[in-house]
Amino acid sequence: MANYDYDLFVIGAGSGGVRAARLAAVSGARVAVAEEHRVGGTCVIRGCVPKKFMVYAAEFAHHFKIAGGYGWTVGESSFDWPAFIAEKDKEIARLSGIYVRNLQNAGAELVHGKARLVDRHTVEVAGHGMVTADKILIATGGRPWMPQDLPGAEHAISSNEAFHLKELPKRIVIAGGGYIAIEFAGIFNGLGVETTLIHRGPNVLRGFDDDVRAHIAEEMEKRGITVVLGTQHTKIEKTDAGYVSHFSDGHHCESDVVMFALGREPYTDGLGLKEAGVKLGENGAVVVDTYSRTNVENIWAVGDVTDRINLTPVAIREGQAFAETEFYDRATSFDHEMVALAVFSQPPIGSVGLSEAEARHQYGKVDIYLSRFRPMKYAFTGGDERCLVKLVVDAASEKILGCHVVGPDAPEMIQMAAIAMKMGVTKPQWDSTCAVHPTLAEELVTLREKHVPQGLGAAA
Numbered sequence: 080m081a082n083y084d085y086d087l088f089v090i091g092a093g094s095g096g097v098r099a100a101r102l103a104a105v106s107g108a109r110v111a112v113a114e115e116h117r118v119g120g121t122c123v124i125r126g127c128v129p130k131k132f133m134v135y136a137a138e139f140a141h142h143f144k145i146a147g148g149y150g151w152t153v154g155e156s157s158f159d160w161p162a163f164i165a166e167k168d169k170e171i172a173r174l175s176g177i178y179v180r181n182l183q184n185a186g187a188e189l190v191h192g193k194a195r196l197v198d199r200h201t202v203e204v205a206g207h208g209m210v211t212a213d214k215i216l217i218a219t220g221g222r223p224w225m226p227q228d229l230p231g232a233e234h235a236i237s238s239n240e241a242f243h244l245k246e247l248p249k250r251i252v253i254a255g256g257g258y259i260a261i262e263f264a265g266i267f268n269g270l271g272v273e274t275t276l277i278h279r280g281p282n283v284l285r286g287f288d289d290d291v292r293a294h295i296a297e298e299m300e301k302r303g304i305t306v307v308l309g310t311q312h313t314k315i316e317k318t319d320a321g322y323v324s325h326f327s328d329g330h331h332c333e334s335d336v337v338m339f340a341l342g343r344e345p346y347t348d349g350l351g352l353k354e355a356g357v358k359l360g361e362n363g364a365v366v367v368d369t370y371s372r373t374n375v376e377n378i379w380a381v382g383d384v385t386d387r388i389n390l391t392p393v394a395i396r397e398g399q400a401f402a403e404t405e406f407y408d409r410a411t412s413f414d415h416e417m418v419a420l421a422v423f424s425q426p427p428i429g430s431v432g433l434s435e436a437e438a439r440h441q442y443g444k445v446d447i448y449l450s451r452f453r454p455m456k457y458a459f460t461g462g463d464e465r466c467l468v469k470l471v472v473d474a475a476s477e478k479i480l481g482c483h484v485v486g487p488d489a490p491e492m493i494q495m496a497a498i499a500m501k502m503g504v505t506k507p508q509w510d511s512t513c514a515v516h517p518t519l520a521e522e523l524v525t526l527r528e529k530h531v532p533q534g535l536g537a538a539a
């Protein structure tokens with residue numbers, strides 16, 4: 080066997096790369112990880128974690144608003160953005176430090192710099208020279224896609240910059256209909272920013288259940304977000320007062336910040352994948368099989384760079400499966416079925432399995448159980464906020480194919496639902512579970528009446 084500097088070289092110290100590197104190193108393998116930015120990757124540095132802190136910060140506004148219904152008098156409240164950002168950054172630095180220590184404790188070597196494949200066994204890390212490795216794992220993640228050709232696009236920020244704005248804007252225009260756009264709209268709106276969400280599609284959150292999509296758009300508007308669908312930017316103009324967004328429907332909107340959350344792309348620029356002969360898909364994602372193997376025998380890829388399901392726990396599990404297969408002699412592939420999703424919108428969403436449309440397409444006849452109701456918490460507040468719970472059930476086998484919740488704590492609930500659904504739970508088994516009272520979640524196990532969607536009639 081050839082003599083390499085390392086048994087494994089990982090490019091990217093994010094969710095997937097760190098998990099794979101740590102496990103491989105613990106097995107006794109000689110492992111190095113290159114990171115060009117900060118250890119922890121998107122999730123820790125500019126994704127899930129700082130985003131969730133922002134969501135927590137923003138939620139206070141709603142609590143203050145409804146507190147009066149419960150007899151509270153809340154004094155004048157104000158929000159200190161720089162103080163919050165400083166606290167957030169402190170915590171992110173702490174978490175990144177834990178990632179570094181975990182890698183070191185496992186015995187993996189960390190190399191700071193941008194890595195590039197020179198050939199299938201050689202990696203060059205900027206400022207560190209070349210090293211060779213028996214196996215190479217690409218875990219470089221993704222990055223925001225920005226419409227470079229749009230006039231004035233250089234004035235727009237992405238989610239990366241949203242975490243570091245010097246001051247909280249008074250007005251923001253957010254373009255996009257995916258979960259990142261929805262979450263940031265909720266964050267800025269909650270923090271008192273006049274928020275306009277622009278999306279070119281007919282509704283937000285493409286791929287989610289249509290009832291969830293319609294419900295969240297309505298709830299966002301109730302919270303004060305202006306949601307404008309069916310239009311998109313044609314130009315951004317800088318003025319003395321800020322920016323003017325021009326839209327394809329002829330309207331325009333002034334704001335202090337324009338944020339694009341129009342999707343993310345696999346980050347493979349300058350990685351030397353061509354030189355190593357690694358095949359990329361049409362969207363630039365590294366093409367892999369169920370074991371995360373690329374077409375090059377000694378190169379694997381996990382996480383967002385493969386554009387399968389772009390979520391942290393998925394990247395972690397893919398990294399883990401790779402390490403178990405290659406360093407523990409336990410052939411393991413991650414099963415991408417029934418991965419639960421959360422959107423930390425306000426109110427939040429939890430979703431697992433198929434949407435009604437997908438289920439009808441795949442299974443033909445499905446039964447729908449759906450309830451919309453006012454959460455108990457808002458009983459005294461006079462608000463018109465509504466929750467939604469929905470089950471999609473295969474009519475023939477009674478297997479639950481989809482579970483969708485919009486309302487307080489929906490992301491916490493959906494984790495539990497995902498366990499049962501992963502085990503193939505049927506509606507009678509689900510219903511045999513005794514409710515926990517008084518909770519919002521109990522609605523899930525007390526859905527008895529089949530819902531007939533409008534326009535489908537008895538034939539549905």
Ligand SMILES: Cc1cc2nc3c(=O)[nH]c(=O)nc-3n(C[C@H](O)[C@H](O)[C@H](O)COP(=O)(O)OP(=O)(O)OC[C@H]3O[C@@H](n4cnc5c(N)ncnc54)[C@H](O)[C@@H]3O)c2cc1C
Nearest residue numbers: 091093094095115120121122126194220382383389390391
């Ligand atoms: C705003 C936002 C919110 C999100 N919220 C959630 C959420 O709530 N829940 C959830 O599950 N997921 C969320 N995600 C998605 C999640 O962050 C990603 O799915 C996850 O981080 C992917 O992990 P990864 O290991 O594939 O890549 P990453 O975590 O992106 O790590 C890749 C690392 O590789 C480094 N790198 C890239 N190229 C090189 C190179 N050539 N040399 C050296 N280093 C390199 C990068 O600097 C980076 O640190 C969010 C993402 C964003 C942007």
